[in-house]
Amino acid sequence: xxxxxxxxxxxxxxxxxxxxxxxxxxxxxxxxxxxxxxxxxxxxxxxxxxxxxxxxxxxxxxxxxxxxxxxxxxxxxxxxxxxxxxxxxxxxxxxxxxxxxxxxxxxxxxxxxxxxxxxxxxxxxxxxxxxxxxxxxxxxxxxxxxxxxxxxxxxxxxxxxxxxxxxxxxxxxxxxxxxxxxxxxxxxxxxxxxxxxxxxxxxxxxxxxxxxxxxxxxxxxxxxxxxxxxxxxxxxxxxxxxxxxxxxxxxxxxxxxxxxxxxxxxxxxxxxxxxxxxxxxxxxxxxxxxxxxxxxxxxxxxxxxxxxxxxxxxxxxxxxxxxxxxxxxxxxxxxxxxxxxxxxxxxxxxxxxxxxxxxxxxxxxxxxxxxxxxxxxxxxxxxxxxxxxxxxxxxxxxxxxxxxxxxxxxxxxxxxxxxxxxxxxxxxxxxxxxxxxxxxxxxxxxxxxxxxxxxxxxxxxxxxxxxxxxxxxxxxxxxxxxxxxxxxxxxx
Amino acid sequence: xxxxxxxxxxxxxxxxxxxxxxxxxxxxxxxxxxxxxxxxxxxxxxxxxxxxxxxxxxxxxxxxxxxxxxxxxxxxxxxxxxxxxxxxxxxxxxxxxxxxxxxxxxxxxxxxxxxxxxxxxxxxxxxxxxxxxxxxxxxxxxxxxxxxxxxxxxxxxxxxxxxxxxxxxxxxxxxxxxxxxxxxxxxxxxxxxxxxxxxxxxxxxxxxxxxxxxxxxxxxxxxxxxxxxxxxxxxxxxxxxxxxxxxxxxxxxxxxxxxxxxxxxxxxxxxxxxxxxxxxxxxxxxxxxxxxxxxxxxxxxxxxxxxxxxxxxxxxxxxxxxx
Numbered sequence: 001x002x003x004x005x006x007x008x009x010x011x012x013x014x015x016x017x018x019x020x021x022x023x024x025x026x027x028x029x030x031x032x033x034x035x036x037x038x039x040x041x042x043x044x045x046x047x048x049x050x051x052x053x054x055x056x057x058x059x060x061x062x063x064x065x066x067x068x069x070x071x072x073x074x075x076x077x078x079x080x081x082x083x084x085x086x087x088x089x090x091x092x093x094x095x096x097x098x099x100x101x102x103x104x105x106x107x108x109x110x111x112x113x114x115x116x117x118x119x120x121x122x123x124x125x126x127x128x129x130x131x132x133x134x135x136x137x138x139x140x141x142x143x144x145x146x147x148x149x150x151x152x153x154x155x156x157x158x159x160x161x162x163x164x165x166x167x168x169x170x171x172x173x174x175x176x177x178x179x180x181x182x183x184x185x186x187x188x189x190x191x192x193x194x195x196x197x198x199x200x201x202x203x204x205x206x207x208x209x210x211x212x213x214x215x216x217x218x219x220x221x222x223x224x225x226x227x228x229x230x231x232x233x234x235x236x237x238x239x240x241x242x243x244x245x246x247x248x249x250x251x252x253x254x255x256x257x258x259x260x261x262x263x264x265x266x267x268x269x270x271x272x273x274x275x276x277x278x279x280x281x282x283x284x285x286x287x288x289x290x291x292x293x294x295x296x297x298x299x300x301x302x303x304x305x306x307x308x309x310x311x312x313x314x315x316x317x318x319x320x321x322x323x324x325x326x327x328x329x330x331x332x333x334x335x336x337x338x339x340x341x342x343x344x345x346x347x348x349x350x351x352x353x354x355x356x357x358x359x360x361x362x363x364x365x366x367x368x369x370x371x372x373x374x375x376x377x378x379x380x381x382x383x384x385x386x387x388x389x390x391x392x393x394x395x396x397x398x399x400x401x402x403x404x405x406x407x408x409x410x411x412x413x414x415x416x417x418x419x420x421x422x423x424x425x426x427x428x429x430x431x432x433x434x435x436x437x438x439x440x441x442x443x444x445x446x447x448x449x450x451x452x453x454x455x456x457x458x459x460x461x462x463x464x465x466x467x468x469x470x471x472x473x474x475x476x477x478x479x480x481x482x483x484x485x486x487x488x489x490x491x492x
Numbered sequence: 493x494x495x496x497x498x499x500x501x502x503x504x505x506x507x508x509x510x511x512x513x514x515x516x517x518x519x520x521x522x523x524x525x526x527x528x529x530x531x532x533x534x535x536x537x538x539x540x541x542x543x544x545x546x547x548x549x550x551x552x553x554x555x556x557x558x559x560x561x562x563x564x565x566x567x568x569x570x571x572x573x574x575x576x577x578x579x580x581x582x583x584x585x586x587x588x589x590x591x592x593x594x595x596x597x598x599x600x601x602x603x604x605x606x607x608x609x610x611x612x613x614x615x616x617x618x619x620x621x622x623x624x625x626x627x628x629x630x631x632x633x634x635x636x637x638x639x640x641x642x643x644x645x646x647x648x649x650x651x652x653x654x655x656x657x658x659x660x661x662x663x664x665x666x667x668x669x670x671x672x673x674x675x676x677x678x679x680x681x682x683x684x685x686x687x688x689x690x691x692x693x694x695x696x697x698x699x700x701x702x703x704x705x706x707x708x709x710x711x712x713x714x715x716x717x718x719x720x721x722x723x724x725x726x727x728x729x730x731x732x733x734x735x736x737x738x739x740x741x742x743x744x745x746x747x748x749x750x751x752x753x754x755x756x757x758x759x760x761x762x763x764x765x766x767x768x769x770x771x772x773x774x775x776x777x778x779x780x781x782x783x784x785x786x787x788x789x790x791x792x793x794x795x796x797x798x799x800x801x802x803x804x805x806x807x808x809x810x811x812x813x814x815x
Contacts, residue, residue: 069608069611069612070604070607070608070611071599071607071608071611080578084615237503244597245593245596245597250596253600254599254600257600258599258600263503263505263508263600264600265505266507268507269505269506269507279503279505280505280506280507280813280815281503281504281505281506282504282505282506282509282656282760282812282813283503283504283758283759283760286503
């Protein structure tokens with residue numbers, strides 16, 4: 001008889017459970033909520049808690065290796081090398097309840113409808129300007145306003161066929177819109193690939209759960225494009241126009257072309273003859289009626305825009321204006337997702353629909369307006385200031401995270417060109433448990449749902465949940481250390 | 493149940509057809525280069541090559557480029573030049589890189605499994621460093637490359653949808669294979685042992701054996717001609733045998749067949765004149781005996797065939813994408 005066994009037991013630490021010590025602090029956590037999590041989330045917590053952290057880390061490694069081998073990557077080019085990078089993938093899903101989704105979906109439809117109404121208006125009567133809802137200069141002097149589009153009627157009156165809306169949750173858990181992406185929003189391929197990856201890597205976590213599927217996106221997109229093709233064509237020729245293999249979103253272009261079952265073309269594969277668009281095939285020219293273009297307006301047609309663009313198709317604008325081909329999204333949608341125009345979206349919703357916005361904006365100050373500029377300058381250290389025309393998180397400053405020197409430098413830039421900036425309060429985005437070095441830690445997340453609009457709107461359940469992998473970081477962009485998570489919309 | 497009508501038949505993009513041909517050619521060329529390096533390494537090790545590694549340079553007509561970069565022909569410089577060199581378009585590194593670029597362009601068209609295998613394979617090649625391949629492991633590396641290329645062939649055969657893209661793939665693969673086989677015979681016949689007195693010697697026999705082995709034809713040849721191992725026998729087998737998968741005759745038959753399907757099943761009349769050209773080539777090959785070819789000049793014949801295959805490629809390009 002010895003006391004060895006007792007000693008040994010004392011030395012062995014109790015097994016670390018995944019959510020032990022997890023503390024989201026003052027943030028709104030998508031998982032732990034505010035202690036009022038629905039039963040399904042309780043169940044997921046339980047399942048997660050029973051998983052072995054080491055095994056989970058191993059699964060994460062396998063998942064990332066698989067993403068690399070499958071080529072679900074974006075390519076970074078250096079002088080001598082093309083380096084494939086994956087978008088880091090986190091195995092712990094972000095969960096949205098059925099009730100939350102119903103609210104979001106209604107809000108998104110309303111918002112996308114407003115964007116389309118606004119675009120129709122400014123490219124036709126411009127009542128929104130004459131009625132004093134939005135300053136004329138903000139629209140007419142906007143570099144993304146395309147006078148060529150005036151009095152042009154796109155099929156179904158739809159300009160924004162594919163919209164990606166960036167949504168965040170504040171500390172109280174309220175959903176607010178951070179920005180609209182109405183030009184060529186990307187990221188939807190990751191929504192679907194993340195789901196496939198979850199099914200392979202984490203089948204046990206979602207077992208027997210009723211999660212809304214995301215697989216029909218390709219079919220819906222194809223139907224949307226077919227519905228806006230020029231009228232009177234039985235089998236419209238649909239293509240996806242990509243800048244080519246060197247574009248960092250090329251994987252997504254491949255993915256979407258495959259999901260839609262349409263050719264992925266580059267500018268050199270198309271030509272315009274007699275204001276009609278054709279693609280070069282082995283049996284000669286074949287007509288094209290609808291183009292999902294992933295090329296910016298400015299590069300689309302060297303005849304109409306940048307004359308030195310090699311990516312575009314000469315004469316495409318002529319064919320478009322003749323009504324022989326539909327472009328999705330339409331030309332000139334960039335004026336609607338401008339960060340200053342964004343500030344007026346709630347007023348537009350009231351103006352066009354006599355409804356209250358279902359989803360609020362983040363409180364936004366427009367530095368072009370003297371009062372707002374003064375406020376921004378006075379409170380620079382507390383605010384986020386963003387250039388109006390940029391995307392990808394470039395050129396912005398987060399006051400509380402900036403050094404004094406950075407603030408001083410930014411103040412000069414802001415005073416030099418106030419029209420170029422808006423400011424918003426810093427919002428502590430909601431957090432979600434994220435696997436970091438074999439432990440679950442809270443990390444900030446946002447959400448980009450995708451809305452398709454032909455004659456009516458459809459919203460892909462969920463969307464891309466991006467996660468800022470650096471502790472405390474509020475920047476979720478992939479170019480700045482962001483990753484992504486699968487987004488589960490519960491069916492009930 | 494009737495399949496749904498394709499609303500846009502024959503809509504393969506010209507660019508895809510071109511990439512398909514080149515993807516197939518580059519992958520086939522990598523496999524053949526790996527075979528060639530492997531067999532040359534054996535020659536050199538057995539000291540049976542009259543000019544060592546030089547023959548591999550000769551066969552690819554790379555003398556000038558090689559000399560501009562390296563002073564001496566050694567195993568190390570050859571490995572650098574043919575495996576790792578980023579400025580030699582015929583190195584395995586460059587060929588893999590080119591195959592990869594074509595595969596990237598074809599991703600919307602080819603199967604996910606094809607792409608994934610190509611992605612893993614080309615990433616492996618592109619990450620090779622000189623330290624990874626000491627001479628002792630060269631043969632191992634060549635075996636791996638060969639196997640990866642064969643896996644590519646198998647995955648392609650098993651998963652690629654059989655439309656026009658498949659036929660362009662077949663055309664590219666067979667043009668390259670025919671071309672490489674003629675080069676392989678050439679290396680043995682003219683580069684390895686240029687003098688007449690060595691013919692029939694032990695060295696000569698072991699070299700022909702090695703050539704057959706590098707084309708994976710040794711055992712089939714033995715079975716077919718148990719008593720022979722002479723130039724006419726081996727060259728005749730590699731050029732004319734209709735059952736050997738890497739023979740020129742087999743390559744031409746496959747090209748002919750693929751072009752025929754493009755014309756009939758896919759209604760591409762532009763294939764017709766190319767078919768005639770290939771028929772002419774097949775007649776040229778079958779219309780004379782191997783002995784006659786050797787008497788008239790094997791090297792000239794092989795050269796001519798390489799030129800003809802290039803012409804076929806060029807005609808295909810003119811008909812389907814170079815408009």
